[in-house]
Amino acid sequence: MNHQDPPPSSPPPGLTWTEENYRALARFVQSYSGIIMERVAQKGVRERLTQHIQSLGISSIDDYLLLLQSPKSAALRGELISLITVSESYFFRNPDQFRYIARTLLPRLAANRQELGLRREIRVLSAGCSTGEETYSLAAICLWFQRRHPDLAITVVGADINPRNVELARAGIYRDRSFRQVSRDLRHEFGFPLYREIPEGYAVEEELRRFVQFKTLNLKDPDALKCHAGSDIIMCRNVLIYFEETFRNALLQTFQGLLNPGGMLFLGETESLAAVPAGFELVPCLRAYGYRKLHPSGHTP
């Protein structure tokens, strides 16, 4: 080996990150997904990206950046997002929000439908659902409630920008760490099993899996959320923290527009907002909080 040669494990020169091309990638990620790179990038992200680009047979980071912008590169953008997003999630995270939904919100939504002229279908969206723990937690509560109100239809949708997460959510197979906040009692509280043990861990029960739909959805895409107009519950927890303020505020207003009057938005435990967003009121949910959409007349539905 010539002494001038790089060691065998180093990437070719075109695949060495400069501050300039890393910043260009960060700009792309933010305009495509709203995600601020510094808020998600964990240790080793550049190395992971380099390996990924190398595995695609692309010879320079500049070429990779160009390719990412091609309309035909949806899969490539999905892979990039899978490499950088934080997917931490577990069942019944922030349990007081779920208790409030089961004991107070669903009964109120069911009772108010006729009065508000709404259809008999309650629509629930888990936006930024990661690997599905949040969506199945919502679905367990909704299924439990629906069994007591068989005339009511409830749909639960889980959506995430990361296609790998969506795949894992659909598979519905989890390990112990996804149940870290759930006691055995809570698992049995519903009167039906949420999952069964399998050699790989725990598999969500078929009935619960059939109750939810998962899809890939980018919250930054202005058209993606349109079909969720008329939602009654939107959970978007531990997602806004990765976005910059202007986009975060715009998204809160989009959620406000999508919700039915009296519908509620739930954010993460640590995502306290400086002010209650326009068109919402703050609602204590035991030791947690949620935001209820105000009726255009200003009264609480």
Ligand SMILES: C[S@@+](CC[C@H](N)C(=O)[O-])C[C@H]1O[C@@H](n2cnc3c(N)ncnc32)[C@H](O)[C@@H]1O
């Ligand atoms: C930390 S996880 C939160 C999971 C879950 N909501 C919870 O609180 O347990 C953040 C999720 O937001 C998703 N996400 C980030 N940007 C997004 C975007 N623009 N559109 C949709 N999902 C996004 C990520 O892929 C990731 O799965």
